[in-house]
Amino acid sequence: MRAEILDFLRQNQGKYVSGEEISRELNVSRTAVWKHIRALKQDGYQIEAHTRAGYCLRGTTGRLLPEEIKAVLTTKVMGQEIYYYPQIGSTNNEAKKLAAGGCPEGTIVVAETQNTGRGRLARGWFSPYGKGIWMSVVLRPPFSPLEASKCTLMAAVAVNRVIRQVAGVYSGIKWPNDILFQGRKLVGILTEMSAEMDAINYVVIGMGINVNIEEREFPGEIAATATSLLAVSGREIDRRMFLAAILKELETAYHLVQTGGFTSILDDWRSQSITLGKNVDVIGPDHRYSGLAIDIDNEGALLVKTAQGVRKVLAGDVSIR
Ligand code: BTN
Structure with missing residues (x-):
C-alpha cells in the first residue's frame, strides 16, 4: 500500500490531495493513509501536510531506494530485482552471494556507502554516503569464459555513453575499463566471474561512479587522480535518473553482444578510448x-x-x- 500511496502522490506531484481522496481512490482507511504518509516522511520524502487541503509531495528522498529507481526505470531485465543497502561492505561481494544463490540475471545491488569497497588490483574504492553510484549488476552470459571480457568492455562503453549524453561531460575510456576526464578518474569498473571450463555461471559487473562528490572531499591519496561529475561539470546530478539511464544503455549493449553485435561495441570502445594511439x-x-x-x-x-x-x-x- 505504501507504494500505491507514493505513486498516487507522484501522479499529483506539486498538488494537494486530501486524505479522503487517497483513501477513496486506493480503498484504504484514513488511518492507514496517515500512517503510511508518516513513514514516508520518516524515510525522507518531502511531503507537506495541510489540515484542509491534504498532502502534497514536494520532493523525493534523494536516496537510491528501489521504489525510486523503479519509478523511472525503462528496462526489461536490468534492475528488475533491486537489493538496496544504506551501508554495505562491498556491493560486488553481495552480488556474488546472490548470484551463487541463483538470483535472476539483471539483479542489481546498490548502496549509499561501502565500508570496504573494492577496486582492481586489490585496491580499495572510496564510496562516500549518497554521493555516488556504487552498484553491482549480475549477468549470466551464455558464452564461454574466454569471452567474459566482452561484459567489461560493453559496461565501459555503456557508462561512458551515459556520461557524455546525460552529464554532458566528454569523458573517455582508459584500458581496460576506467572512465577518465582530463586524466582523472570518474568511474572504475570491477568485473568478477564464476565459471566452469566451458560455461560462465555468472558475471558481476561492479561500477563505482563518482557523481556528486565535491573536489575537496576526496582523500589526499587520490585527490590528484580522481574526480567527479559534479567537480567537472559544476552540476549536481539526479543519481536515480543517471542509474536508470545506465541500466537502459547496459541492457541495449548486452542485447547487442548476445545477438552478434560485439564488433560494434568494440568499435565504440575504440572510438571512445583515450589509450589507443598513446x-x-x-x-x-x-x-x-x-x-x-x-x-x-x-x-x-x-x-x-x-x-x-x-x-x-x-x-x-x-x-x-
Ligand atoms: C577500479 O579499481 O577502478 C574498480 C573500482 C570498482 C568499484 C565498484 S563500487 C561498486 C562495486 N563494489 C565494489 O566493492 N567495487 C565495485
Missing part, C-alpha cells in the same frame, strides 16, 4: 615495459607495439605517458 607504460607483477598502444583484440587485450614486437596486455596496470 605511448603507455605497462606495469605487471613481474614485468614493466613501454610502447605504443595500437589496438584491442576481441578478447579485450590491449596490443602494445614495443621495440621487441607487439605484446598482448591481458591484466595489470597501464599508464598513459
Whole structure:
C-alpha cells in the first residue's frame, strides 16, 4: 500500500490531495493513509501536510531506494530485482552471494556507502554516503569464459555513453575499463566471474561512479587522480535518473553482444578510448615495459607495439605517458 500511496502522490506531484481522496481512490482507511504518509516522511520524502487541503509531495528522498529507481526505470531485465543497502561492505561481494544463490540475471545491488569497497588490483574504492553510484549488476552470459571480457568492455562503453549524453561531460575510456576526464578518474569498473571450463555461471559487473562528490572531499591519496561529475561539470546530478539511464544503455549493449553485435561495441570502445594511439607504460607483477598502444583484440587485450614486437596486455596496470 505504501507504494500505491507514493505513486498516487507522484501522479499529483506539486498538488494537494486530501486524505479522503487517497483513501477513496486506493480503498484504504484514513488511518492507514496517515500512517503510511508518516513513514514516508520518516524515510525522507518531502511531503507537506495541510489540515484542509491534504498532502502534497514536494520532493523525493534523494536516496537510491528501489521504489525510486523503479519509478523511472525503462528496462526489461536490468534492475528488475533491486537489493538496496544504506551501508554495505562491498556491493560486488553481495552480488556474488546472490548470484551463487541463483538470483535472476539483471539483479542489481546498490548502496549509499561501502565500508570496504573494492577496486582492481586489490585496491580499495572510496564510496562516500549518497554521493555516488556504487552498484553491482549480475549477468549470466551464455558464452564461454574466454569471452567474459566482452561484459567489461560493453559496461565501459555503456557508462561512458551515459556520461557524455546525460552529464554532458566528454569523458573517455582508459584500458581496460576506467572512465577518465582530463586524466582523472570518474568511474572504475570491477568485473568478477564464476565459471566452469566451458560455461560462465555468472558475471558481476561492479561500477563505482563518482557523481556528486565535491573536489575537496576526496582523500589526499587520490585527490590528484580522481574526480567527479559534479567537480567537472559544476552540476549536481539526479543519481536515480543517471542509474536508470545506465541500466537502459547496459541492457541495449548486452542485447547487442548476445545477438552478434560485439564488433560494434568494440568499435565504440575504440572510438571512445583515450589509450589507443598513446605511448603507455605497462606495469605487471613481474614485468614493466613501454610502447605504443595500437589496438584491442576481441578478447579485450590491449596490443602494445614495443621495440621487441607487439605484446598482448591481458591484466595489470597501464599508464598513459
Ligand atoms: C577500479 O579499481 O577502478 C574498480 C573500482 C570498482 C568499484 C565498484 S563500487 C561498486 C562495486 N563494489 C565494489 O566493492 N567495487 C565495485
